[in-house]
Amino acid sequence: MSRFINVAAAQLGPIQRSDTRSEIIERLLAHLRQAHAMGCQLVVFPELALTTFFPRWYMEDPEEVDAFYEKEMPGPTTRVLFDTAAKLGIGFYLGYAELTVENGRAHRYNTSILVGQDGKIIGKYRKVHLPGHAEHEPWRAFQHLEKHYFEPGQSFDVWRAFGGVMGMALCNDRRWSETYRVMGLQGVEMIMLGYNTPVHNPPAPEHDDLSMFHNQLVMQAGAYQNGTWVVGVAKAGEEEGCEMIGGTCIIAPSGEIVAACSTKGDELAIARCDLDLCHSYKSTTFNFERHRRPEAYGLITSRRGAIAPADVEMSPA
Ligand code: ING
Numbered sequence: 454m455s456r457f458i459n460v461a462a463a464q465l466g467p468i469q470r471s472d473t474r475s476e477i478i479e480r481l482l483a484h485l486r487q488a489h490a491m492g493c494q495l496v497v498f499p500e501l502a503l504t505t506f507f508p509r510w511y512m513e514d515p516e517e518v519d520a521f522y523e524k525e526m527p528g529p530t531t532r533v534l535f536d537t538a539a540k541l542g543i544g545f546y547l548g549y550a551e552l553t554v555e556n557g558r559a560h561r562y563n564t565s566i567l568v569g570q571d572g573k574i575i576g577k578y579r580k581v582h583l584p585g586h587a588e589h590e591p592w593r594a595f596q597h598l599e600k601h602y603f604e605p606g607q608s609f610d611v612w613r614a615f616g617g618v619m620g621m622a623l624c625n626d627r628r629w630s631e632t633y634r635v636m637g638l639q640g641v642e643m644i645m646l647g648y649n650t651p652v653h654n655p656p657a658p659e660h661d662d663l664s665m666f667h668n669q670l671v672m673q674a675g676a677y678q679n680g681t682w683v684v685g686v687a688k689a690g691e692e693e694g695c696e697m698i699g700g701t702c703i704i705a706p707s708g709e710i711v712a713a714c715s716t717k718g719d720e721l722a723i724a725r726c727d728l729d730l731c732h733s734y735k736s737t738t739f740n741f742e743r744h745r746r747p748e749a750y751g752l753i754t755s756r757r758g759a760i761a762p763a764d765v766e767m768s769p770a
Contacts, residue, residue, distance in 0.1 A: 461488035466718035499647035500548035522552035539572030578621035579606025624648035637679030677708030680734030
């Protein structure tokens with residue numbers, strides 16, 4: 454008997470700085486209701502789905518900065534998402550900026566949660582790969598200060614939910630093969646990941662025309678090489694003068710895109726996902742137990758940066 458989940462990839466168009474939390478929550482609720490009407494059990498929202506992508510600015514006023522973070526989840530403005538999920542029997546993945554106090558110290562993370570069809574939190578993930586830079590770099594058309602505003606997460610976990618093994622990632626994580634493989638080694642069958650990706654990458658403008666190609670490339674490869682579904686969801690369009698890619702899509706364990714958005718606004722891409730398709734890859738081509746050779750992979754965890762043999766002239770880092 455196949456295990457199906459009807460999944461909605463819930464793309465958001467831009468969120469401007471002046472948009473209020475209640476206006477944004479209304480957009481998320483509209484997605485939940487539409488997905489429910491279309492028979493979905495799970496909705497996947499983007500990264501930082503409650504605010505504009507604020508790491509594009511260098512801000513020094515702590516109050517100004519902390520207004521972008523959620524101090525509790527659910528909180529006063531987000532509680533309605535959980536109540537609606539429980540009422541409709543539809544779960545969701547949500548990306549947001551998390552501020553938490555542990556042992557009297559404040560910690561800030563780029564976070565996602567997975568909420569079940571009963572409206573209860575199943576799991577939390579904190580972004581491991583924080584791109585960009587930690588200090589203000591005025592030469593850039595816009596900043597990318599995730600290393601300034603967030604601490605990195607330390608692990609990729611999976612959870613048994615929705616009839617399968619579910620995993621979470623966030624944005625830049627999708628560019629690193631280790632993200633998928635660590636969850637693949639835990640039997641993941643569906644990876645949910647939201648992203649906010651500017652078209653323009655200031656350190657490498659020559660890549661800009663390939664931003665959509667790279668977006669699909671990494672997610673399709675991750676899906677196929679680990680025999681897992683991947684649901685990639687954009688916050689897209691022009692946010693505060695910064696154009697962000699769309700490309701929201703649902704990818705099967707074969708690596709094929711089975712559903713995709715075609716706009717850069719609020720849009721659902723929906724697919725009926727058969728989790729049993731994963732087995733076809735996990736038991737053959739990517740039967741890790743039969744084919745992997747960890748004894749040859751030591752450098753992957755023992756070395757951070759690339760080191761070429763002495764006689765190869767490499768361009769300066
Ligand atoms: N955004 C971008 C991402 O990885 C980026 C940052 C853009 C990195 C282009 C490299 C190239 O999609 C986030 N939020 O990680």
